[in-house]
Amino acid sequence: MQNLNPKLELTTKSLTSLQEILSEPYSPIIRDAALLRFNRSVEIFSRLLKDYLCVHEGLVCDLPKPCMRMAFKVGLMDEEETVQALEMIDQREEVENITEHADFEEVAEEIYHQIRDYWVLMDRVCRRVVEAIEAEG
Numbered sequence: 001m002q003n004l005n006p007k008l009e010l011t012t013k014s015l016t017s018l019q020e021i022l023s024e025p026y027s028p029i030i031r032d033a034a035l036l037r038f039n040r041s042v043e044i045f046s047r048l049l050k051d052y053l054c055v056h057e058g059l060v061c062d063l064p065k066p067c068m069r070m071a072f073k074v075g076l077m078d079e080e081e082t083v084q085a086l087e088m089i090d091q092r093e094e095v096e097n098i099t100e101h102a103d104f105e106e107v108a109e110e111i112y113h114q115i116r117d118y119w120v121l122m123d124r125v126c127r128r129v130v131e132a133i134e135a136e137g
Contacts, residue, residue: 011048014041031112035095038115042092045122064089076128088118
């Protein structure tokens with residue numbers, strides 16, 4: 001059975017890094033750094049869920065959105081959190097393609113103001129993963 005501790009550690013470090021930048025006073029530089037850390041955190045968080053679902057639930061998902069839906073099915077997220085998680089994945093894709101927007105400053109601002117809520121979601125679900133693994137222990 002695969003050990004998820006390295007993935008959990010990486011996810012925790014990434015979320016801590018995101019939380020740190022969100023605690024800084026706002027500036028366009030802080031916003032842009034937060035967007036980069038958000039992008040990385042969502043990617044790492046999605047991989048953690050993917051591995052957890054495979055190892056502990058016997059479910060296979062290759063893409064972030066199906067993984068979020070499966071996390072709902074196994075009780076890691078409620079319906080409202082799942083909707084928020086799916087929106088978070090969409091926002092991450094926006095960040096990846098932000099330079100394609102003519103109004104990229106506006107898009108960056110909009111996403112930046114939602115990152116804190118996404119951080120809370122990822123942190124909460126990550127804690128549930130830890131609890132689920134410990135319960136199997």
